[in-house]
Amino acid sequence: MKQNLWINGESVETENYRPLLNPYTGGQIAEVAEAAKEDVIRAIDSAAEAARGMAEMDAHKRADILRKVADYIQEDREECARLIAEESSKPLKAARAEVDRTVMTYTFASEEARRIQGDTIPMDAAPGGEGRIAYTVKEPLGVIAAITPFNFPMNLVAHKVGPAIAAGNTVVLKPASQTPLSAYKIASYFHRAGLPAGALNVVTGSGKNVGDALIADDRVKKVTFTGSPAVGKYIRENAGLKRVTLELGSNSALIVDEGTDLSKVMPRIVTGAFSNQGQVCISIQRIYVYETIAEDFVSQFVEEAGRLKVGDPLDEETDVAAMISAEDVERAQSWISDAVGNGAELVLGGESEQQVLKPTVLLNAKPTDKISCEEIFAPVVHINTFMDFDEAITEVNESQFGLQAGVYTNDLQKAFRAASNLHVGGVMINDIPTFRVDHMPYGGVKQSGTGREGIKYAVEEMTELKLVSFKLD
Structure with missing residues (x-):
């Protein structure tokens, strides 16, 4: 042709x-x-x-x-x-x-x-x-x-x-x-x-x-x-x-507060992290989880992500297929390696085959790691914990980007604080930052x-x- x-x-x-x-x-x-x-x-x-x-x-x-x-x-x-x-x-x-x-x-x-x-x-x-x-x-x-x-x-x-x-x-x-x-x-x-x-x-x-x-x-x-x-x-x-x-673009973040029904929201969070191989401007890249529920969150998240089928994009069952270029796979894997070298824990994925990078999950990446502060545009997520909700908001805001952010909380006061204090173009309360319908205003702040x-x-x-x-x- x-x-x-x-x-x-x-x-x-x-x-x-x-x-x-x-x-x-x-x-x-x-x-x-x-x-x-x-x-x-x-x-x-x-x-x-x-x-x-x-x-x-x-x-x-x-x-x-x-x-x-x-x-x-x-x-x-x-x-x-x-x-x-x-x-x-x-x-x-x-x-x-x-x-x-x-x-x-x-x-x-x-x-x-x-x-x-x-x-x-x-x-x-x-x-x-x-x-x-x-x-x-x-x-x-x-x-x-x-x-x-x-x-x-x-x-x-x-x-x-x-x-x-x-x-x-x-x-x-x-x-x-x-x-x-x-x-x-x-x-x-x-x-x-x-x-x-x-x-x-x-x-x-x-x-x-x-x-x-x-x-x-x-x-x-x-x-x-x-x-x-x-x-x-x-x-x-x-x-x-x-x-x-x-x-x-962005390195979109999600805050998961105490009291969140993890089993109810987990499939949606995983979708927001790995849909289209993470090659979405509002893909979930950073997740901040309340400390007392973090162990359960990580367990469920890794289990749900592990169920995703990787491979041929024309296969009706495929969830994650090839990234757009081999260079992008190599770049993402180098960022993963750097984060692990700096103390992050790799708990899922990291491998690639036929330009398909498997869904990847890291824990406790440093704010200075590229995996945290740059846009990876790949099926890679890192999970950190917090004890103070306002500190989690600060962590989200400590980014050069500000497209959209998501917050799961049952506390109305916290929801309004997040809506007021998150410095992004769109705040999704009780939803993922990856949410978009095509008539809503969409755009960001900062870079x-x-x-x-x-x-x-x-x-x-x-x-x-x-x-x-x-x-x-």
């Missing part, structure tokens, strides 16, 4: 192609176009030319296009899930769940397209404002550059493309190098749904060729990016006056990024507020 670029509603060949390999089998899936700088400029040209037509398109027409895309994905649910599983090695049952969420995300985008509205301003509330009527309108920004990661190759594309189209913008999309086929598949659905040529362009290639060209071009009015803090900082420093939304996703909130950041005032006499 040869996958070309998608520019101005057409499949476009380019000079260079690279093999796309299955992370689990190592077999070739496709040959994927590598865009040159000229290809990226052509995509921006196309998006800029289509911008006026998209801005003038009636809201109900944008909504209908988005709804059709949701319907097409639903019709091809199994095909889309298998595509995700093959190129990202996401277990098939998790891939199906991602497809379902993608359908919901575009459905929300369709609904939001119909309710983008401004306000009436009472100008006479201030002296000198008499005899005037004023209102605000929200207008699309224009060309939006969307740069997406590998771990949710359809739904995180939807979180950028959906609100952009809903608001009347045009898009140049750069998907992750390992998962481009899902993005091209989505582009084909938009084309089929009647989206005007040039409103959505997909270009694959290196960050240097594609990303730099998108950041540098003044016609691009906003960059929305999900990925590493290093790249996010680079974008922020080089984007000039463009708007920027950055979702940069977890800036801005918010969630369709309604993304639309706000993809529109410009304009005031219109009429002097009546």
